[in-house]
Amino acid sequence: MAVRPKASVVPFVLHGEGTGVAQKLTAAGDAGHVFHADAYPAFGGADSAPSPLFYALGALTSCNQVTASLVAKDLGIQLGRWTFEVQGDLDTAVLVAGAEGNANFHRVEVRATVETDADEEQFATLVAETERRCPVSQLFKRSGLEFVNDWSRAALPAHT
Template identity: 80%
Template sequence: MAIKPKETVVPFAVHGEGTGVAQTLDAGGHVFHTDAYPAFGGKDEAPSPLFYALGSLTSCNQVTAALVAKDLGIQLGAWTFDIQGDLDTAVLVGGAEGNANFDKVEVRATVETDASEEQFATLISETARRCPVTQLFQRSGTEFVNDWTRAELPAAV
């Protein structure tokens, strides 16, 4: 008898094709491109996969926070994110022994919200717990800093 997949599982699939270090990817009809810095053998004609990894962290946090905010009964407005990933390239480029992962990733987020301080603290912790991309970074062993700032939600016009 075949095992039935869990009803809550949503498959995510990406198809990639490329030459050298450049690639074209298709995610369900959404096409995007990757390349690398010249030091890594690329032409720097598209974002590095590492930028996409950091970008997925910002957007996944925003999506997850929207779900958490709904559960908390709070509103969210505009967001700003600044993320920095510090990568020692000794393993990637030079083949040194060790972990090719980012040494440190820092998330700085500001979000407009009507949340109380207590609700905002819950928004941050629940978003970190429930965000698949945050969990990838946190569980990878990299030093992970998650610093969020609460901004007042503008009054409705």
């Protein structure tokens, strides 16, 4: 008898093709979103598109924003405009020179500011629950790197 996946499991399917280090990626589904990746010349690329490492960091900010929106709904709070600054520190010795060790970022820092009507306690819950529930944050955290997640809240502008 075939095992059926849980109803809550959603497959994310991506097709990639390319030459050298440049790649065209197409997300499965009706929209068929297409995006491109390349690398810096030092890594053999032409820098014609963001590197996969930038996409990884971008996925981290986007997923946090999506997850926080779901958490905010659960908490009954409103969110407005977001800003993110993310830095991933990567020692390229393993990637480029083949040195022994871990090719992963050794540290990633997320600095987020979000407009919200949440009080201090609600905001702390928002941050903690977002980190816990965000698939991409968990990928980074569970990889063993130093993960810094520094969020601040800004006042939600009054409606005019």
